[in-house]
Each structure stands twice: as C-alpha cells, then as structure tokens.
Amino acid sequence: xxxxxxxxxxxxxxxxxxxxxxxxxxxxxxxxxxxxxxxxxxxxxxxxxxxxxxxxxxxxxxxxxxxxxxxxxxxxxxxxxxxxxxxxxxxxxxxxxxxxxxxxxxxxxxxxxxxxxxxxxxxxxxxxxxxxxxxxxxxxxxxxxxxxxxxxxxxxxxxxxxxxxxxxxxxxxxxxxxxxxxxxxxxxxxxxxxxxxxxxxxxxxxxxxxxxxxxxxxxxxxxxxxxxxxxxxxxxxxxxxxxxxxxxxxxxxxxxxxxxxxxxxxxxxxxxxxxxxxxxxxxxxxxxxxxxxxxxxxxxxxxxxxxxxxxxxxxxxxxxxxxxxxxxxxxxxxxxxxxxxxxxxxxxxxxxxxxxxxxxxxxxxxxxxxxxxxxxxxxxxxxxxxxxxxxxxxxxxxxxxxxxxxxxxxxxxxxxxxxxxxxxxxxxxxxxxxxxxxxxxxxxxxxxxxxxxxxxxxxxxxxxxxxxxxxxxxxxxxxxxxxxxxxxxxxxxxxxxxxxxxxxxxxxxxxxxxxxxxxxxxxxxxxxxxxxxxxxxxxxxxxxxxxxxxxxxxxxxxxx
Ligand code: OOB
Numbered sequence: 001x002x003x004x005x006x007x008x009x010x011x012x013x014x015x016x017x018x019x020x021x022x023x024x025x026x027x028x029x030x031x032x033x034x035x036x037x038x039x040x041x042x043x044x045x046x047x048x049x050x051x052x053x054x055x056x057x058x059x060x061x062x063x064x065x066x067x068x069x070x071x072x073x074x075x076x077x078x079x080x081x082x083x084x085x086x087x088x089x090x091x092x093x094x095x096x097x098x099x100x101x102x103x104x105x106x107x108x109x110x111x112x113x114x115x116x117x118x119x120x121x122x123x124x125x126x127x128x129x130x131x132x133x134x135x136x137x138x139x140x141x142x143x144x145x146x147x148x149x150x151x152x153x154x155x156x157x158x159x160x161x162x163x164x165x166x167x168x169x170x171x172x173x174x175x176x177x178x179x180x181x182x183x184x185x186x187x188x189x190x191x192x193x194x195x196x197x198x199x200x201x202x203x204x205x206x207x208x209x210x211x212x213x214x215x216x217x218x219x220x221x222x223x224x225x226x227x228x229x230x231x232x233x234x235x236x237x238x239x240x241x242x243x244x245x246x247x248x249x250x251x252x253x254x255x256x257x258x259x260x261x262x263x264x265x266x267x268x269x270x271x272x273x274x275x276x277x278x279x280x281x282x283x284x285x286x287x288x289x290x291x292x293x294x295x296x297x298x299x300x301x302x303x304x305x306x307x308x309x310x311x312x313x314x315x316x317x318x319x320x321x322x323x324x325x326x327x328x329x330x331x332x333x334x335x336x337x338x339x340x341x342x343x344x345x346x347x348x349x350x351x352x353x354x355x356x357x358x359x360x361x362x363x364x365x366x367x368x369x370x371x372x373x374x375x376x377x378x379x380x381x382x383x384x385x386x387x388x389x390x391x392x393x394x395x396x397x398x399x400x401x402x403x404x405x406x407x408x409x410x411x412x413x414x415x416x417x418x419x420x421x422x423x424x425x426x427x428x429x430x431x432x433x434x435x436x437x438x439x440x441x442x443x444x445x446x447x448x449x450x451x452x453x454x455x456x457x458x459x460x461x462x463x464x465x466x467x468x469x470x471x472x473x474x475x476x477x478x479x480x481x482x483x484x485x486x487x488x489x490x491x492x493x494x495x496x497x498x499x500x501x502x503x504x505x506x507x508x509x510x511x512x513x514x515x516x517x518x519x520x521x522x523x524x525x526x527x528x529x530x531x532x533x534x535x536x537x538x539x540x541x542x543x544x545x546x547x548x549x550x551x552x553x554x555x556x557x558x559x560x
Contacts, residue, residue: 019202020219021409021417024425028200031404034378036231037223039199042262043078043115045226049268050075053240058265060272061104062285069104071268077188078111084187085112086194088143088171092117095139095205097132099123101150102250102273105175105184107261109145113204114222117197120204121217122251125150126456129161129515130466134214136166138412139205144169145184148176156181199223205411206253206351209457211430211448213465217411218351224405225257226266228355231375232259233267235357236320236345238293240268243317245285245294247277248455253351254325255295264293279307287313295322295347297455299486302332305339318342320360324349324371325455326487327443333368346371348443352427353406354379356441370440371433379403382426383435396434396444400426449541451478454486456519460541463522466514467492470507472500477531477539478522481548491548492522493531502527524548 023031031037049058054072061067069077090096096113098120100106113120121139123132125147136144144162146155156179159172172181197203203225205217236259238244244264248255250273256262261271272289274282277300285291296304301323308315321336324347336344348371349355356372374381383397384390391397400422408425409417420428430448433441451458460478467476475495480488496502504525511521532543 020407020411020413021421023408027404027425031223031227031378034404036227036376036378036404037199038226039223040226041114041197041199041201041222042203042226043111043196045266046071046075046078046111046114049265053268056240056268057270059104059107060270060289061102062273063103063275067104069107074107074111077108078115079191080188081108081112081184082115082194083189083191085118085143086116086192087189088187090116090118090143090171092195092197093202094118094143095121095141096143096145097121097123097135097139097141098145098251099125099127099132099155100145100147100175100251101125102246102275103147103175104273106250106273107265107271109173109184115196116194117201119202122204122206122256124207124249124251124517126249126517126519128517129158131215131515131517132158132162133165133515135207135217136162136169138214139217140168141166142168143171143173145173146175148174148179197222199226208351208410209450209452210459210462211450212416212459213461215459215462216413216416218407219409219411220353220405220407224353225262228353228375228405229257229259229263229266232257232355232357233263235259235359235375236263236293236322237360238263238267238269242267242269242293243272243289243291244269245272245274245282245289245291247274247282247294247296247300248325254297254322254347254349254455258295258322258324258347258349258355258357259293260295279304279311283307283311283313283315286315286318290317292317292319293322294318295324297325298323298328298332299454301328301336302485305332305335308339315340315342320345322347322357326452327371330368337364344368348372348441350429352429354401354403354427354429355405358440362440366436366438366440369442370436371443373438373440374401374403376403376405379406380426381435381441383433388422394434394436396432398447399429399431399433399441401429402426451480451488451490453488453490453519453523458490458520460490463490463492463511463516463520466511466516467494467507467522469514470502470510472496472502473507474498474500475531477541477544479541479545479548481524481545481552483552489523490520491524491526491552493526493528493544493548495528495530526551 050071203222208216358372380402382400432445483489532540
C-alpha cells in the first residue's frame with residue numbers, strides 16, 4: 001500500500017516489509033490538525049490522572065477480600081511492574097501475550113507495558129492451546145502473562161504446553177500461585193528512568209474476530225486508540241463521576257474502549273471489575289458501587305432485563321447500558337429502558353477501528369432500530385455492491401470504512417491485507433449494512449465467513465481446518481444457525497470418508513481436545529452425503545444455512 005510505517009516496531013532483521021501498513025502522511029497530518037491525534041500515550045494519560053486526583057479510586061476488584069486501587073496506587077504499580085519487566089529484558093516493541101480474567105492486575109500489567117512501549121497481545125480467558133500458541137508464534141512474543149487457575153482451568157499448565165511450541169517465549173508471569181513459572185508479584189522493582197514510546201507508536205495488538213483459518217492481529221497506536229476512547233466518553237457521557245462495570249472479558253475491544261475501562265480511566269472515573277457477567281454477580285456490585293455505565297452483548301442484555309424485574313437490588317444508579325458485539329433485536333432493545341430504568345446505547349464496533357453509537361439524544365425509534373452512527377466526522381463510510389460500486393442511497397451493501405482510528409492493515413499479513421483493504425485504504429468490514437437518512441447504520445447481515453455466537457466470533461474456516469484433521473472426515477462446512485438466545489449458533493455439516501463411522505459427540509470432543517476455545521466447538525453436527533453447490537461449483541454456504549435454519553425451527557431430538 002503506502003509508505004512504510006515509521007511508527008511501527010522495526011521489521012524483523014532482513015525483512016523489507018514493515019510490520020503493518022499505516023496511514024499515509026497526508027491523512028496523519030489531517031487527523032493531527034483536526035485534534036483527533038493529540039500526541040499523548042496511555043502511560044502519560046494515567047500519569048496525568050494520577051497527578052490530578054491521586055486519591056480517587058481507579059479500580060475496584062471485588063474478588064477475594066476485595067481491593068480498591070487509587071489512581072496513585074495504579075500509577076505506582078504500573079511504574080514498578082514496568083521496571084521489573086525492563087529488568088527481565090522486555091522492552092520497547094516486544095510483544096507480550098496477556099491472558100487475564102477480570103482482575104486488577106490486568107490494568108497493572110497493561111499500563112506497565114504501555115509505559116515501556118512493549119505491546120500487549122490481548123488474548124481472552126476462553127482461548128486455549130491452539131489460539132495462544134498461534135498468538136505467541138505469530139507475534140514472536142517474549143512473555144506470556146496468565147492467572148493461576150480461573151473458573152476451574154489451570155492456565156499454568158497451558159503456559160507450559162505453549163512454551164514448548166513458542167521458541168521466542170522467554171517468560172511466563174503468573175498472577176497468583178506461579179507453579180513452575182515466575183510470580184507476577186515478584187516482578188515489581190524500584191522505578192528506573194527508561195525510554196517511553198511515542199504517541200504514534202503501536203500501543204498493542206488486538207485480536208480480529210476473523211474469517212480465515214487463523215486469527216489476525218490488529219495493530220493500534222496510542223494516538224488512534226486514545227482518540228476513540230476520549231470521543232466515546234463524550235458520546236456516552238462518561239466523566240469523573242462515572243462508575244463503569246466491566247462485565248465482559250476486560251481485554252475485548254468493547255469493554256476496553258467503548259467507552260469501557262480505558263474510557264473511564266481517561267475521564268478519571270471508577271472501574272469496577274465483575275468476575276462474571278450474570279445478574280447474581282453483577283447486580284449486587286451495581287448497588288454497592290453505584291455503577292452508572294456498563295456494556296453487554298445481546299444475550300446478556302436479555303438475561304439482565306428479565307432478571308431486573310424481580311431483583312431485590314437497587315439498580316437506580318445505572319444511567320447507560322451499552323449493547324453491542326452482535327445485532328440487538330428491536331424487540332429486545334425496546335425492553336431495556338422499562339426494565340432497567342436506564343438509557344440504551346447500541347454499539348456497532350470492531351477491533352479494527354470504526355465504532356458506531358446511537359446517541360443519548362437520539363429519539364427512541366432510532367435507538368431501538370439502528371446500530372448507531374460513527375464516532376467521528378472523519379470516519380468515511382461507503383456502502384457498496386460486490387463490485388465496489390456505491391449502492392443507491394438507503395440500499396443494503398458491503399460496509400467499507402476509513403478514518404482516524406481504523407487500521408490500514410493487519411500485523412504481518414500482506415496477502416490478507418490485499419484482500420481486506422481497498423487500494424485506497426478502506427477496510428472491508430465484511431458487514432452488510434444500510435444507511436438511514438439520519439446517517440445511522442442498520443446491520444442487515446454479513447458477507448464474511450463467520451459465526452457471531454452472541455458476540456463471540458467464530459471463523460468458520462478455523463473450525464473447519466480442525467475438523468478436517470479427524471481421520472474419519474472427508475469434508476466439512478461450518479455455518480451459522482439462527483438461535484433465539486445467542487442470535488446464532490454453529491452447525492458443522494460433515495461428510496465422512498467411505499466406510500468411516502463417527503458420532504457427533506466424538507467429533508465435538510475431538511475439536512475440544514485439539515485445544516480450541518470452547519465457544520468454537522460446533523453446537524450441532526450433521527452428517528450428510530454431499531454439500532449443495534453454487535453455479536460455479538463452490539460449496540453453497542447460503543443453502544447450508546437455509547437447511548440448518550429450517551431444521552432448527554423444526555422440532556428435533558438431541559443432536560448427539
Ligand atoms: C466488537 O468487535 P469485534 O472485533 O469482536 O467484532 C466486530 C464485528 C463487526 O464487524 C460485526 O460483524 C459484529 O462484530 N458486530 C455487530 C455489532 N457490533 C459488532 N453486528 C451487529 N450489531 C452490532 N451492534 O464486537 C465490538 C467492538 C467495539 C465495540 C462493540 C463491539
């Protein structure tokens with residue numbers, strides 16, 4: 001694409017290509033001149049908040065005995081852990097896979113990495129051997145940070161296995177009992193002067209929901225991400241009196257920045273970590289901490305609105321519920337305000353950049369029937385047909401976007417970038433949308449080969465590749481099936497080899513044992529003799545989806 005990225009980490013020795021394409025100079029100048037990119041890093045942002053109100057509470061972690069860290073405490077911990085990481089030989093541009101549940105140390109490590117310019121790679125607690133090994137190998141991570149045991153799963157064992165397959169990995173840091181690894185609690189040291197990253201440098205690598213065989217890494221800069229965070233604060237009325245409950249996994253882009261924990265910290269508010277997103281865990285915390293904002297995926301929003309009717313807890317502090325990650329049905333959206341007594345903001349965002357919100361002053365119809373409009377006046381939106389021609393106004397088409405916080409390319413993925421971006425730098429979101437007269441977007445579907453399981457994204461090809469590894473399987477096609485609760489579930493259509501026998505339960509177990517996150521294990525497995533084909537002889541996933549949807553709505557027995 002355009003000029004090499006002066007701000008990205010240096011390309012590996014001997015390689016000519018930069019790690020990822022970046023914004024052309026003319027765009028960067030425009031975004032700076034418009035005040036979007038302000039020249040501040042996340043490390044500096046926390047420093048400034050800690051200087052302004054050192055004693056205000058920054059992070060509440062109710063797990064165990066419960067911990068409350070002031071801004072000064074979080075700032076000090078970030079500095080001390082930064083010094084310890086530097087002493088371990090971790091520095092600017094190094095990648096560190098971060099896989100922590102919703103615990104306070106997530107922020108301690110995150111800001112320590114931000115300060116030294118090392119790049120967190122945001123894994124989710126659900127990820128297992130296949131995903132973590134891939135992230136470590138692809139990013140050439142030098143360190144991996146995990147909890148000891150969470151929800152009954154031992155991450156130290158996972159780290160031992162990953163380490164054997166990730167040659168660049170030199171350190172495993174554990175929050176809690178370290179087992180054979182290094183305790184995070186032993187890392188902090190007296191701060192030392194050190195190099196700081198520049199605002200245009202990469203801040204972290206986020207994960208793409210993906211539609212290909214392996215997930216890709218999304219390079220975001222301090223400047224671009226901080227802009228999206230600050231702008232989200234304004235749109236969602238987040239200020240220093242805001243209290244944000246992190247109910248979804250903290251490392252996901254939505255709870256991190258829309259406006260999420262980082263938005264709340266940027267505003268000087270209070271972040272409350274919720275260990276699990278169910279109402280029994282979340283509602284008492286909302287009452288106790290007087291939570292004002294939280295974000296949920298649609299299935300959880302449904303559960304919360306139902307539970308709110310009978311709860312003994314006082315939820316009156318809630319001002320805004322953000323719902324996004326997957327399509328929120330109009331019927332469910334209408335129930336939010338009456339049930340929870342707060343405003344609803346729909347969020348249609350993506351880790352690659354573009355985030356749309358319905359606004360707090362939008363009328364009710366707009367809030368319940370659209371997925372919002374872009375954050376920024378300089379978010380460029382195109383809705384195009386299969387040949388990249390603009391559709392008629394109001395028509396449905398592929399969403400392309402370009403702007404001050406949307407990446408121009410994935411990390412070390414030149415071939416994929418050639419497909420995922422237009423020649424002039426628009427990101428092909430893979431979403432099918434239509435624009436309303438007011439400039440709001442309505443998500444009508446998806447052209448990417450992905451299943452959106454209640455906000456958790458599954459790249460069909462990734463699961464298909466695993467299933468193809470089973471000796472009894474001749475061919476497989478994984479598609480979405482509509483589901484009342486999750487929106488979609490996954491169904492694997494499988495053709496067995498001649499004479500082979502396999503039961504659905506055994507195939508599902510096989511996928512789990514290959515070390516894939518549990519949400520990627522097909523909800524349903526159907527054995528067939530052949531796949532429907534398109535005119536040009538490709539497997540017709542559209543026909544398979546129709547078959548799956550028809551059989552999902554018909555009464556049927558257990559699947560395995
Ligand atoms: C968020 O980010 P990702 O990267 O996990 O997933 C992005 C994709 C979008 O391309 C779209 O397919 C889908 O998730 N999506 C929605 C949606 N919000 C996301 N589809 C329909 N309606 C919505 N409201 O999911 C994400 C990132 C930041 C904020 C919110 C969500």
